[in-house]
Amino acid sequence: MPYHNHTEKKSADVIVIGGGVIGCAAAYRLAKEGVSVLVLEKNEICSGASGRNAGGVRQSARDVRELPLAMYGVKHIWPALSEELGVDVEYTRAGNLRLGRTAAHLEKLSELAENSSKVGLDVRMVTGGEAREICPYMSADVLGASWCPTDGYANPLTTTIGFYKKALSYGAVFITGITAIGLGKVKGRVRNVYTDDGVYEADRVLVCAGYASRAIVNTVGIDVPVEREDEEVFVTEQLPPMFDQVLGTAEADFYGHQTKHGSFLLGGVSGLQHFTSNHDGHPTEAYTAPSLVRGIIRFFPSFAGVKIIRNWSGQFDSCVDGVPVIDNAAEAPGLTLAFAFTGHGFGISPSVSIALKELIMDGNSKTIDVSGLKYDRFAAKQ
Amino acid sequence: MAKITIRMKSEGAFLPQADDDMIVCRCEEVTKGEIRRAVCEGLRTFGEVKRYLRCGMGLCQGQTCQRLILQILSRELGTPIPDLGRITGRTPVRPVVMQELSRSTEDSKGVEDHALS
Numbered sequence: 001m002p003y004h005n006h007t008e009k010k011s012a013d014v015i016v017i018g019g020g021v022i023g024c025a026a027a028y029r030l031a032k033e034g035v036s037v038l039v040l041e042k043n044e045i046c047s048g049a050s051g052r053n054a055g056g057v058r059q060s061a062r063d064v065r066e067l068p069l070a071m072y073g074v075k076h077i078w079p080a081l082s083e084e085l086g087v088d089v090e091y092t093r094a095g096n097l098r099l100g101r102t103a104a105h106l107e108k109l110s111e112l113a114e115n116s117s118k119v120g121l122d123v124r125m126v127t128g129g130e131a132r133e134i135c136p137y138m139s140a141d142v143l144g145a146s147w148c149p150t151d152g153y154a155n156p157l158t159t160t161i162g163f164y165k166k167a168l169s170y171g172a173v174f175i176t177g178i179t180a181i182g183l184g185k186v187k188g189r190v191r192n193v194y195t196d197d198g199v200y201e202a203d204r205v206l207v208c209a210g211y212a213s214r215a216i217v218n219t220v221g222i223d224v225p226v227e228r229e230d231e232e233v234f235v236t237e238q239l240p241p242m243f244d245q246v247l248g249t250a251e252a253d254f255y256g257h258q259t260k261h262g263s264f265l266l267g268g269v270s271g272l273q274h275f276t277s278n279h280d281g282h283p284t285e286a287y288t289a290p291s292l293v294r295g296i297i298r299f300f301p302s303f304a305g306v307k308i309i310r311n312w313s314g315q316f317d318s319c320v321d322g323v324p325v326i327d328n329a330a331e332a333p334g335l336t337l338a339f340a341f342t343g344h345g346f347g348i349s350p351s352v353s354i355a356l357k358e359l360i361m362d363g364n365s366k367t368i369d370v371s372g373l374k375y376d377r378f379a380a381k382q
Numbered sequence: 383m384a385k386i387t388i389r390m391k392s393e394g395a396f397l398p399q400a401d402d403d404m405i406v407c408r409c410e411e412v413t414k415g416e417i418r419r420a421v422c423e424g425l426r427t428f429g430e431v432k433r434y435l436r437c438g439m440g441l442c443q444g445q446t447c448q449r450l451i452l453q454i455l456s457r458e459l460g461t462p463i464p465d466l467g468r469i470t471g472r473t474p475v476r477p478v479v480m481q482e483l484s485r486s487t488e489d490s491k492g493v494e495d496h497a498l499s
Protein backbone atom coordinates (compact mmCIF):
# COMPACT_ATOMS: atom_id res chain seq x y z
CA MET A 1 0.00 0.00 0.00
CA PRO A 2 1.93 3.06 -1.19
CA TYR A 3 -0.06 5.46 1.01
CA HIS A 4 0.48 3.46 4.18
CA ASN A 5 2.91 5.69 6.03
CA HIS A 6 3.97 3.77 9.13
CA THR A 7 6.16 5.96 11.26
CA GLU A 8 9.90 5.77 11.39
CA LYS A 9 9.89 8.12 14.36
CA LYS A 10 9.32 6.17 17.53
CA SER A 11 11.02 8.37 20.11
CA ALA A 12 11.10 11.97 21.31
CA ASP A 13 12.09 14.06 24.33
CA VAL A 14 8.43 14.21 25.32
CA ILE A 15 5.52 12.01 24.24
CA VAL A 16 2.10 13.56 24.73
CA ILE A 17 -0.84 11.13 24.84
CA GLY A 18 -3.99 12.90 23.67
CA GLY A 19 -4.57 15.33 20.78
CA GLY A 20 -7.19 17.52 22.43
CA VAL A 21 -6.76 21.12 23.46
CA ILE A 22 -4.49 20.28 26.41
CA GLY A 23 -2.20 18.04 24.35
CA CYS A 24 -2.03 20.44 21.39
CA ALA A 25 -1.38 23.46 23.63
CA ALA A 26 1.29 21.65 25.67
CA ALA A 27 2.94 20.40 22.46
CA TYR A 28 3.06 23.98 21.20
CA ARG A 29 4.65 25.36 24.39
CA LEU A 30 7.26 22.58 24.53
CA ALA A 31 8.12 22.63 20.82
CA LYS A 32 8.55 26.40 21.02
CA GLU A 33 11.23 25.79 23.68
CA GLY A 34 13.07 23.48 21.31
CA VAL A 35 11.91 20.25 22.93
CA SER A 36 11.20 17.39 20.52
CA VAL A 37 7.54 16.44 20.98
CA LEU A 38 5.53 13.52 19.66
CA VAL A 39 1.76 13.61 20.18
CA LEU A 40 -0.17 10.32 19.96
CA GLU A 41 -3.92 10.61 19.32
CA LYS A 42 -6.38 7.72 19.13
CA ASN A 43 -8.86 9.36 16.74
CA GLU A 44 -8.46 12.77 15.10
CA ILE A 45 -7.23 16.12 16.37
CA CYS A 46 -9.93 17.76 18.51
CA SER A 47 -12.31 14.78 18.27
CA GLY A 48 -13.12 14.30 21.97
CA ALA A 49 -14.41 16.77 24.55
CA SER A 50 -12.25 19.58 23.07
CA GLY A 51 -14.43 19.54 19.99
CA ARG A 52 -17.72 19.06 21.79
CA ASN A 53 -17.86 21.66 24.58
CA ALA A 54 -19.54 25.07 24.42
CA GLY A 55 -16.36 27.15 24.75
CA GLY A 56 -16.83 28.88 28.10
CA VAL A 57 -13.87 30.95 29.34
CA ARG A 58 -15.11 31.34 32.86
CA GLN A 59 -13.61 32.26 36.20
CA SER A 60 -16.80 32.64 38.22
CA ALA A 61 -18.15 29.58 40.06
CA ARG A 62 -14.77 27.86 39.82
CA ASP A 63 -13.23 25.95 42.68
CA VAL A 64 -10.53 28.13 44.28
CA ARG A 65 -7.96 25.43 43.52
CA GLU A 66 -8.26 26.00 39.78
CA LEU A 67 -9.11 29.70 39.91
CA PRO A 68 -5.45 30.81 39.51
CA LEU A 69 -5.37 29.01 36.14
CA ALA A 70 -8.65 30.66 35.07
CA MET A 71 -7.62 34.15 36.15
CA TYR A 72 -4.12 33.93 34.66
CA GLY A 73 -5.54 32.95 31.27
CA VAL A 74 -8.09 35.77 31.15
CA LYS A 75 -5.46 38.31 32.18
CA HIS A 76 -2.41 37.16 30.23
CA ILE A 77 -3.24 34.72 27.43
CA TRP A 78 -6.75 34.82 25.99
CA PRO A 79 -6.80 38.51 24.92
CA ALA A 80 -3.90 38.01 22.47
CA LEU A 81 -4.30 34.30 21.69
CA SER A 82 -5.66 34.84 18.16
CA GLU A 83 -2.54 36.84 17.28
CA GLU A 84 -0.28 34.33 19.02
CA LEU A 85 -1.72 31.38 17.09
CA GLY A 86 -2.53 33.11 13.81
CA VAL A 87 -6.07 31.70 14.00
CA ASP A 88 -9.23 33.52 15.08
CA VAL A 89 -10.15 31.85 18.38
CA GLU A 90 -13.15 34.22 18.70
CA TYR A 91 -12.34 35.13 22.28
CA THR A 92 -14.99 37.50 23.61
CA ARG A 93 -14.87 38.94 27.12
CA ALA A 94 -18.31 40.37 27.79
CA GLY A 95 -19.25 38.85 31.13
CA ASN A 96 -21.14 35.91 32.59
CA LEU A 97 -24.62 36.11 34.05
CA ARG A 98 -25.68 33.22 36.27
CA LEU A 99 -29.41 33.53 36.67
CA GLY A 100 -31.72 32.79 39.56
CA ARG A 101 -35.53 32.57 39.67
CA THR A 102 -36.08 31.86 43.38
CA ALA A 103 -34.74 33.07 46.74
CA ALA A 104 -32.92 29.76 47.15
CA HIS A 105 -31.21 30.28 43.77
CA LEU A 106 -30.04 33.74 44.82
CA GLU A 107 -28.68 32.38 48.08
CA LYS A 108 -26.66 29.76 46.21
CA LEU A 109 -25.35 32.33 43.71
CA SER A 110 -24.41 34.77 46.50
CA GLU A 111 -22.38 32.07 48.22
CA LEU A 112 -20.51 31.23 44.98
CA ALA A 113 -19.88 34.93 44.30
CA GLU A 114 -18.61 35.48 47.84
CA ASN A 115 -16.15 32.56 47.58
CA SER A 116 -14.68 33.94 44.35
CA SER A 117 -14.56 37.53 45.67
CA LYS A 118 -12.48 36.34 48.62
CA VAL A 119 -9.69 35.30 46.25
CA GLY A 120 -9.76 38.50 44.26
CA LEU A 121 -12.22 37.87 41.39
CA ASP A 122 -14.76 40.58 40.58
CA VAL A 123 -18.08 38.73 40.88
CA ARG A 124 -21.10 40.49 42.31
CA MET A 125 -24.83 39.97 42.67
CA VAL A 126 -27.15 42.09 40.52
CA THR A 127 -30.93 42.46 40.69
CA GLY A 128 -33.26 41.08 38.03
CA GLY A 129 -33.66 44.59 36.64
CA GLU A 130 -29.91 45.10 36.42
CA ALA A 131 -29.49 41.71 34.76
CA ARG A 132 -32.14 42.66 32.16
CA GLU A 133 -30.26 45.90 31.51
CA ILE A 134 -27.15 43.87 30.70
CA CYS A 135 -29.10 41.33 28.65
CA PRO A 136 -32.62 42.56 27.79
CA TYR A 137 -33.98 39.30 26.36
CA MET A 138 -34.59 37.42 29.59
CA SER A 139 -37.89 36.71 31.31
CA ALA A 140 -39.32 38.92 34.08
CA ASP A 141 -39.10 35.76 36.26
CA VAL A 142 -35.35 36.30 36.68
CA LEU A 143 -35.05 37.67 40.23
CA GLY A 144 -31.31 38.25 40.22
CA ALA A 145 -27.99 36.97 38.97
CA SER A 146 -24.32 36.76 39.73
CA TRP A 147 -22.32 38.91 37.34
CA CYS A 148 -18.66 38.42 36.46
CA PRO A 149 -17.76 41.10 33.89
CA THR A 150 -14.44 39.52 32.88
CA ASP A 151 -15.81 36.08 31.96
CA GLY A 152 -16.31 35.19 28.32
CA TYR A 153 -16.13 32.53 25.66
CA ALA A 154 -14.01 31.37 22.72
CA ASN A 155 -14.34 28.87 19.88
CA PRO A 156 -12.95 25.54 21.14
CA LEU A 157 -12.59 24.13 17.62
CA THR A 158 -10.45 26.92 16.20
CA THR A 159 -8.54 27.22 19.49
CA THR A 160 -7.58 23.53 19.54
CA ILE A 161 -6.71 23.42 15.83
CA GLY A 162 -4.85 26.73 16.24
CA PHE A 163 -2.65 25.17 18.94
CA TYR A 164 -2.20 22.09 16.74
CA LYS A 165 -1.08 24.11 13.71
CA LYS A 166 1.25 26.23 15.81
CA ALA A 167 2.78 23.12 17.40
CA LEU A 168 3.38 21.67 13.91
CA SER A 169 5.06 24.90 12.81
CA TYR A 170 7.53 24.60 15.71
CA GLY A 171 8.37 21.05 14.72
CA ALA A 172 6.08 18.95 16.93
CA VAL A 173 5.10 15.65 15.29
CA PHE A 174 1.58 14.26 15.64
CA ILE A 175 0.49 10.71 14.95
CA THR A 176 -3.25 10.07 14.76
CA GLY A 177 -5.11 6.79 14.59
CA ILE A 178 -2.79 5.26 17.19
CA THR A 179 -3.99 4.03 20.58
CA ALA A 180 -1.78 4.22 23.66
CA ILE A 181 -2.45 1.11 25.73
CA GLY A 182 -0.07 1.51 28.64
CA LEU A 183 3.23 2.76 30.00
CA GLY A 184 6.41 0.96 31.01
CA LYS A 185 9.37 1.85 33.21
CA VAL A 186 13.06 1.46 32.36
CA LYS A 187 15.46 1.67 35.32
CA GLY A 188 12.69 3.10 37.50
CA ARG A 189 11.60 5.85 35.11
CA VAL A 190 8.59 5.93 32.84
CA ARG A 191 10.05 5.61 29.35
CA ASN A 192 7.98 3.28 27.17
CA VAL A 193 4.58 3.96 25.70
CA TYR A 194 2.93 0.75 24.49
CA THR A 195 0.59 1.30 21.57
CA ASP A 196 -1.29 -0.68 18.94
CA ASP A 197 1.63 0.34 16.66
CA GLY A 198 4.43 -0.96 18.87
CA VAL A 199 6.56 0.67 21.56
CA TYR A 200 7.37 4.38 21.56
CA GLU A 201 10.03 5.90 23.83
CA ALA A 202 10.53 9.25 25.53
CA ASP A 203 12.34 10.86 28.46
CA ARG A 204 9.05 12.33 29.65
CA VAL A 205 5.42 11.27 29.06
CA LEU A 206 2.44 13.61 29.43
CA VAL A 207 -0.93 11.89 29.71
CA CYS A 208 -3.83 14.20 28.79
CA ALA A 209 -6.29 11.80 27.20
CA GLY A 210 -9.46 12.57 29.14
CA TYR A 211 -11.16 9.57 30.71
CA ALA A 212 -8.87 7.17 28.80
CA SER A 213 -5.97 8.54 30.88
CA ARG A 214 -7.03 6.55 33.91
CA ALA A 215 -6.46 3.14 32.32
CA ILE A 216 -3.17 4.31 30.79
CA VAL A 217 -1.67 5.57 34.07
CA ASN A 218 -3.07 2.54 35.93
CA THR A 219 -0.41 0.48 34.12
CA VAL A 220 2.32 2.13 36.22
CA GLY A 221 0.42 2.02 39.48
CA ILE A 222 -1.13 5.50 39.44
CA ASP A 223 -4.86 5.97 39.91
CA VAL A 224 -7.13 8.99 39.91
CA PRO A 225 -10.82 8.72 40.89
CA VAL A 226 -12.39 9.83 37.63
CA GLU A 227 -15.55 8.70 35.83
CA ARG A 228 -17.15 9.33 32.45
CA GLU A 229 -20.03 11.75 32.20
CA ASP A 230 -22.15 12.70 29.22
CA GLU A 231 -23.31 16.16 28.33
CA GLU A 232 -25.01 17.55 25.23
CA VAL A 233 -24.81 20.78 23.27
CA PHE A 234 -26.97 22.06 20.45
CA VAL A 235 -26.60 24.89 18.01
CA THR A 236 -29.33 27.16 16.68
CA GLU A 237 -29.76 28.79 13.30
CA GLN A 238 -27.76 31.98 12.74
CA LEU A 239 -29.41 35.03 14.31
CA PRO A 240 -28.53 38.72 14.16
CA PRO A 241 -26.18 39.76 17.01
CA MET A 242 -28.28 39.83 20.22
CA PHE A 243 -25.87 39.75 23.18
CA ASP A 244 -22.30 38.74 24.01
CA GLN A 245 -22.72 37.54 27.61
CA VAL A 246 -22.30 33.92 28.59
CA LEU A 247 -25.36 32.59 30.39
CA GLY A 248 -25.80 30.03 33.09
CA THR A 249 -28.32 29.38 35.84
CA ALA A 250 -28.18 28.55 39.53
CA GLU A 251 -29.67 25.11 38.88
CA ALA A 252 -27.61 24.49 35.71
CA ASP A 253 -30.83 24.28 33.64
CA PHE A 254 -28.65 25.14 30.62
CA TYR A 255 -25.62 27.24 29.68
CA GLY A 256 -24.57 28.94 26.50
CA HIS A 257 -23.90 32.03 24.43
CA GLN A 258 -24.27 33.49 20.95
CA THR A 259 -21.23 32.73 18.80
CA LYS A 260 -19.47 35.11 16.44
CA HIS A 261 -21.03 33.05 13.65
CA GLY A 262 -24.49 34.10 14.87
CA SER A 263 -25.78 30.77 16.10
CA PHE A 264 -26.32 30.12 19.80
CA LEU A 265 -24.45 27.25 21.43
CA LEU A 266 -26.54 25.90 24.30
CA GLY A 267 -25.71 22.91 26.45
CA GLY A 268 -26.40 20.92 29.58
CA VAL A 269 -27.81 17.65 30.83
CA SER A 270 -31.24 16.08 31.36
CA GLY A 271 -30.40 14.87 34.86
CA LEU A 272 -31.02 11.28 33.73
CA GLN A 273 -27.83 10.99 31.66
CA HIS A 274 -26.14 8.58 34.07
CA PHE A 275 -28.90 6.08 33.46
CA THR A 276 -29.78 6.68 29.81
CA SER A 277 -26.29 6.55 28.29
CA ASN A 278 -24.32 3.39 27.66
CA HIS A 279 -21.14 5.50 27.11
CA ASP A 280 -20.74 3.77 23.76
CA GLY A 281 -19.65 6.36 21.23
CA HIS A 282 -21.38 9.72 21.45
CA PRO A 283 -25.13 9.16 21.09
CA THR A 284 -27.62 11.94 21.77
CA GLU A 285 -30.38 11.07 24.22
CA ALA A 286 -34.09 11.65 23.62
CA TYR A 287 -34.49 13.29 27.04
CA THR A 288 -31.73 15.86 26.82
CA ALA A 289 -32.50 18.39 24.09
CA PRO A 290 -36.20 18.71 25.08
CA SER A 291 -35.19 19.15 28.72
CA LEU A 292 -32.65 21.86 27.86
CA VAL A 293 -35.11 23.63 25.59
CA ARG A 294 -37.73 23.76 28.37
CA GLY A 295 -35.12 25.36 30.63
CA ILE A 296 -34.11 27.90 28.01
CA ILE A 297 -37.67 28.97 27.19
CA ARG A 298 -38.38 29.47 30.89
CA PHE A 299 -35.58 32.05 31.08
CA PHE A 300 -35.78 33.35 27.48
CA PRO A 301 -39.38 33.05 26.25
CA SER A 302 -38.61 34.63 22.88
CA PHE A 303 -36.35 31.68 22.01
CA ALA A 304 -39.42 29.44 21.56
CA GLY A 305 -39.47 30.25 17.83
CA VAL A 306 -35.72 29.82 17.25
CA LYS A 307 -34.66 26.78 15.22
CA ILE A 308 -32.22 24.14 16.38
CA ILE A 309 -29.87 22.95 13.64
CA ARG A 310 -27.71 20.25 15.23
CA ASN A 311 -27.39 18.44 18.54
CA TRP A 312 -24.39 16.39 19.70
CA SER A 313 -23.03 14.81 22.84
CA GLY A 314 -19.62 14.60 24.44
CA GLN A 315 -18.03 12.80 27.33
CA PHE A 316 -15.89 14.38 29.97
CA ASP A 317 -13.64 13.01 32.68
CA SER A 318 -15.40 13.82 35.91
CA CYS A 319 -13.17 13.91 38.98
CA VAL A 320 -14.54 12.90 42.36
CA ASP A 321 -13.79 16.38 43.76
CA GLY A 322 -14.59 18.37 40.62
CA VAL A 323 -11.15 19.71 39.67
CA PRO A 324 -8.38 18.28 37.48
CA VAL A 325 -5.09 16.61 38.27
CA ILE A 326 -2.13 18.64 37.00
CA ASP A 327 1.01 17.18 38.49
CA ASN A 328 4.15 15.12 38.12
CA ALA A 329 3.70 11.59 39.50
CA ALA A 330 6.36 11.04 42.18
CA GLU A 331 6.07 7.23 42.14
CA ALA A 332 6.42 7.18 38.38
CA PRO A 333 9.26 9.59 37.58
CA GLY A 334 9.02 10.94 34.05
CA LEU A 335 5.22 10.89 34.04
CA THR A 336 3.13 14.09 34.04
CA LEU A 337 -0.64 14.00 34.48
CA ALA A 338 -3.23 16.43 33.10
CA PHE A 339 -6.75 15.03 33.12
CA ALA A 340 -9.97 14.83 35.19
CA PHE A 341 -10.95 18.33 33.99
CA THR A 342 -14.59 17.56 34.86
CA GLY A 343 -16.15 19.38 31.91
CA HIS A 344 -14.53 22.77 32.48
CA GLY A 345 -11.03 22.32 31.07
CA PHE A 346 -11.30 24.30 27.84
CA GLY A 347 -11.33 27.76 29.42
CA ILE A 348 -8.18 27.08 31.42
CA SER A 349 -6.33 25.11 28.73
CA PRO A 350 -3.94 27.92 27.64
CA SER A 351 -2.83 28.40 31.27
CA VAL A 352 -2.63 24.65 31.87
CA SER A 353 -0.20 24.38 28.97
CA ILE A 354 2.15 26.84 30.69
CA ALA A 355 1.94 24.91 33.97
CA LEU A 356 2.64 21.67 32.07
CA LYS A 357 5.61 23.10 30.21
CA GLU A 358 7.15 24.11 33.56
CA LEU A 359 6.26 20.84 35.30
CA ILE A 360 7.93 18.92 32.47
CA MET A 361 10.98 21.14 31.94
CA ASP A 362 11.62 22.50 35.45
CA GLY A 363 9.89 20.00 37.71
CA ASN A 364 7.44 22.49 39.15
CA SER A 365 4.93 25.12 38.06
CA LYS A 366 6.30 28.54 39.06
CA THR A 367 4.17 30.91 37.01
CA ILE A 368 0.76 29.58 38.07
CA ASP A 369 -0.15 27.93 41.36
CA VAL A 370 -1.41 24.40 40.71
CA SER A 371 -0.58 23.09 44.19
CA GLY A 372 -4.25 22.28 44.84
CA LEU A 373 -4.38 19.92 41.85
CA LYS A 374 -1.99 17.19 42.99
CA TYR A 375 -2.64 13.59 42.00
CA ASP A 376 -2.23 12.26 45.57
CA ARG A 377 -4.82 14.55 47.18
CA PHE A 378 -7.60 11.97 47.30
CA ALA A 379 -8.63 10.39 50.60
CA ALA A 380 -11.79 8.95 52.13
CA LYS A 381 -14.04 11.65 53.55
CA GLN A 382 -13.41 10.56 57.15
CA MET B 383 -10.65 2.04 12.94
CA ALA B 384 -8.84 5.30 12.26
CA LYS B 385 -5.86 5.08 9.93
CA ILE B 386 -2.40 5.84 11.32
CA THR B 387 -1.37 9.22 9.95
CA ILE B 388 1.81 11.16 10.67
CA ARG B 389 1.62 14.93 10.68
CA MET B 390 4.73 17.10 10.46
CA LYS B 391 5.59 20.66 9.59
CA SER B 392 4.51 21.41 6.01
CA GLU B 393 7.40 21.55 3.56
CA GLY B 394 5.66 23.15 0.61
CA ALA B 395 4.04 26.55 0.16
CA PHE B 396 0.35 26.85 -0.71
CA LEU B 397 -0.12 26.74 -4.48
CA PRO B 398 -3.17 28.72 -5.61
CA GLN B 399 -5.51 27.30 -8.26
CA ALA B 400 -7.74 29.19 -10.68
CA ASP B 401 -11.00 28.01 -9.10
CA ASP B 402 -10.03 28.50 -5.42
CA ASP B 403 -12.84 31.06 -5.02
CA MET B 404 -15.50 28.46 -5.85
CA ILE B 405 -17.92 27.93 -2.97
CA VAL B 406 -18.08 24.25 -2.03
CA CYS B 407 -20.17 24.42 1.18
CA ARG B 408 -23.06 26.72 0.35
CA CYS B 409 -24.57 26.84 3.83
CA GLU B 410 -21.38 28.12 5.45
CA GLU B 411 -19.87 29.67 2.30
CA VAL B 412 -16.59 27.76 2.45
CA THR B 413 -14.46 27.85 -0.70
CA LYS B 414 -12.31 25.23 -2.36
CA GLY B 415 -9.26 27.42 -1.69
CA GLU B 416 -9.98 27.53 2.06
CA ILE B 417 -10.22 23.73 2.14
CA ARG B 418 -7.00 23.32 0.16
CA ARG B 419 -5.21 25.82 2.39
CA ALA B 420 -6.35 23.98 5.54
CA VAL B 421 -4.79 20.80 4.14
CA CYS B 422 -1.58 22.68 3.39
CA GLU B 423 -1.56 23.87 7.01
CA GLY B 424 -1.70 20.34 8.40
CA LEU B 425 -5.34 19.19 8.60
CA ARG B 426 -5.77 15.62 7.46
CA THR B 427 -9.35 14.41 7.90
CA PHE B 428 -12.83 15.56 6.91
CA GLY B 429 -13.71 15.93 10.60
CA GLU B 430 -10.78 18.25 11.25
CA VAL B 431 -11.54 20.39 8.22
CA LYS B 432 -15.18 20.61 9.31
CA ARG B 433 -14.25 21.74 12.82
CA TYR B 434 -11.84 24.33 11.49
CA LEU B 435 -13.84 25.79 8.58
CA ARG B 436 -17.45 24.81 9.46
CA CYS B 437 -18.05 23.17 6.06
CA GLY B 438 -20.79 20.59 6.55
CA MET B 439 -22.01 22.22 9.77
CA GLY B 440 -24.77 24.32 8.24
CA LEU B 441 -28.50 23.92 7.60
CA CYS B 442 -28.10 20.95 5.24
CA GLN B 443 -25.30 19.31 7.29
CA GLY B 444 -23.25 18.53 4.24
CA GLN B 445 -25.94 16.94 2.08
CA THR B 446 -24.67 19.10 -0.77
CA CYS B 447 -20.94 19.36 -0.09
CA GLN B 448 -19.83 16.16 1.67
CA ARG B 449 -18.88 14.20 -1.41
CA LEU B 450 -17.23 17.23 -3.02
CA ILE B 451 -15.12 17.90 0.09
CA LEU B 452 -13.99 14.28 0.31
CA GLN B 453 -12.94 14.39 -3.35
CA ILE B 454 -10.98 17.62 -2.87
CA LEU B 455 -9.25 16.24 0.25
CA SER B 456 -8.44 12.97 -1.50
CA ARG B 457 -6.84 14.75 -4.45
CA GLU B 458 -4.88 17.16 -2.23
CA LEU B 459 -3.53 14.48 0.07
CA GLY B 460 -3.26 11.56 -2.30
CA THR B 461 -5.29 9.63 0.27
CA PRO B 462 -8.10 7.23 -0.65
CA ILE B 463 -11.52 8.56 0.37
CA PRO B 464 -12.21 5.75 2.90
CA ASP B 465 -9.14 6.90 4.89
CA LEU B 466 -10.32 10.51 5.28
CA GLY B 467 -12.85 9.79 7.99
CA ARG B 468 -16.49 10.80 7.94
CA ILE B 469 -18.54 13.48 9.63
CA THR B 470 -21.45 12.57 11.88
CA GLY B 471 -25.02 13.36 10.86
CA ARG B 472 -26.65 15.18 13.77
CA THR B 473 -30.21 15.23 14.98
CA PRO B 474 -32.66 16.77 14.26
CA VAL B 475 -31.31 16.79 10.63
CA ARG B 476 -33.88 19.38 9.57
CA PRO B 477 -34.14 22.63 11.57
CA VAL B 478 -36.77 22.34 14.32
CA VAL B 479 -38.12 25.24 16.38
CA MET B 480 -37.47 25.01 20.11
CA GLN B 481 -41.17 25.21 20.94
CA GLU B 482 -41.69 21.97 19.04
CA LEU B 483 -38.86 20.19 20.86
CA SER B 484 -39.91 21.51 24.25
CA ARG B 485 -43.31 19.84 24.31
CA SER B 486 -43.76 17.29 27.02
CA THR B 487 -46.17 14.39 26.51
CA GLU B 488 -48.86 16.42 28.26
CA ASP B 489 -48.30 19.44 26.00
CA SER B 490 -48.49 17.25 22.91
CA LYS B 491 -51.88 15.88 24.01
CA GLY B 492 -53.14 19.43 24.24
CA VAL B 493 -51.88 20.23 20.79
CA GLU B 494 -53.57 17.19 19.25
CA ASP B 495 -56.85 17.95 20.99
CA HIS B 496 -56.66 21.50 19.80
CA ALA B 497 -55.97 20.37 16.26
CA LEU B 498 -59.00 18.08 16.33
CA SER B 499 -61.41 20.59 17.79
